[in-house]
Amino acid sequence: MEKPAYWSINKIFVNNKTQNRMMIVFRTPPCQKIIQGERCFICGFDCHCKNIRGYNIASQFRFLKKIIEQNKIERVDILSSGSLLDEKQIDYKQVLKLMEEIKKLKDVRSVLIEGRAEYCNLDKLKRIKEVLNKNTELEYGIGLESYSSYVRNAILKKDLSTKDYMQCIKKLAEIDVAACTYILAGIPGLPLKDSLKETISSIFKVINFYKKHGYKGRIALFPIFIAPGTQLEDLYNQGKYNLITLGSIIDILSEIKNKVDFKKHPIFIGLDDENISRGRHILSRDKDEKILKLIQKFNCTQEI
Numbered sequence: 001m002e003k004p005a006y007w008s009i010n011k012i013f014v015n016n017k018t019q020n021r022m023m024i025v026f027r028t029p030p031c032q033k034i035i036q037g038e039r040c041f042i043c044g045f046d047c048h049c050k051n052i053r054g055y056n057i058a059s060q061f062r063f064l065k066k067i068i069e070q071n072k073i074e075r076v077d078i079l080s081s082g083s084l085l086d087e088k089q090i091d092y093k094q095v096l097k098l099m100e101e102i103k104k105l106k107d108v109r110s111v112l113i114e115g116r117a118e119y120c121n122l123d124k125l126k127r128i129k130e131v132l133n134k135n136t137e138l139e140y141g142i143g144l145e146s147y148s149s150y151v152r153n154a155i156l157k158k159d160l161s162t163k164d165y166m167q168c169i170k171k172l173a174e175i176d177v178a179a180c181t182y183i184l185a186g187i188p189g190l191p192l193k194d195s196l197k198e199t200i201s202s203i204f205k206v207i208n209f210y211k212k213h214g215y216k217g218r219i220a221l222f223p224i225f226i227a228p229g230t231q232l233e234d235l236y237n238q239g240k241y242n243l244i245t246l247g248s249i250i251d252i253l254s255e256i257k258n259k260v261d262f263k264k265h266p267i268f269i270g271l272d273d274e275n276i277s278r279g280r281h282i283l284s285r286d287k288d289e290k291i292l293k294l295i296q297k298f299n300c301t302q303e304i
């Protein structure tokens with residue numbers, strides 16, 4: 001049976017409760033940016049797209065079915081080395097078949113699909129909602145990375161305007177699909193102090209944007225790791241980039257804790273490198289077990 005590229009299980013606070021979550025990276029063809037040779041500065045997702053001829057994401061999901069049932073997974077995050085709704089990358093009929101498979105699992109009550117702003121297509125999302133069980137929450141995960149367009153586009157080469165991001169969130173609200181905005185910590189090319197400031201400012205700006213318009217939304221904060229073959233790896237090998245530490249993540253949380261209502265707009269700290277950093281990620285560098293436990297507890301409870 002076909003296997004996904006990667007999966008992991010952890011706990012997450014979402015929809016006002018702690019849920020068992022499985023994150024799955026499906027093996028699919030690469031995204032348009034990678035095909036055009038313009039990949040984002042830190043992205044190493046193409047390692048999951050090597051030698052792909054045929055692929056079947058519903059069958060990859062069936063491979064995990066037993067594990068999902070045994071672990072009573074309530075929440076599934078679907079990643080694809082690109083955008084799930086980009087038809088040039090992934091056959092949309094396969095996406096609908098995948099949703100039919102998810103629908104059969106009685107414990108799964110919420111689903112996140114990941115994609116860029118330009119692939120946030122309302123008709124496709126509406127159809128997905130129709131296929132899933134009525135009471136299953138759908139969320140769209142979008143990599144904003146930073147609210148600063150200088151950081152996002154000049155440094156991280158994301159090629160995404162703030163306007164397109166905002167329009168995407170607005171569209172999601174029209175059909176009652178929640179948003180999850182990804183923000184990065186450990187921005188390359190900036191002194192640590194400025195990099196932390198950018199991340200903190202991005203968190204406030206995204207939450208204020210959600211609040212101002214009454215949008216349903218949360219944030220996933222990801223410490224940057226070093227994926228092979230990226231421009232970031234060159235900087236790292238030249239000693240010009242240092243990984244962010246768990247202590248800096250705690251500094252970020254301490255700075256925002258009295259100003260953000262985490263229960264309304266939860267923040268998930270992603271500590272997983274999806275096995276693509278060759279050990280060059282936050283946990284391999286900073287082994288402070290006490291801080292790690294605090295962050296894991298925060299992911300489940302949103303309490304600091």
Ligand code: SF4
Nearest residue numbers: 031039040043081082
């Ligand atoms: S981050 Fe996403 S859009 Fe950018 S190159 Fe990687 S898979 Fe493609």
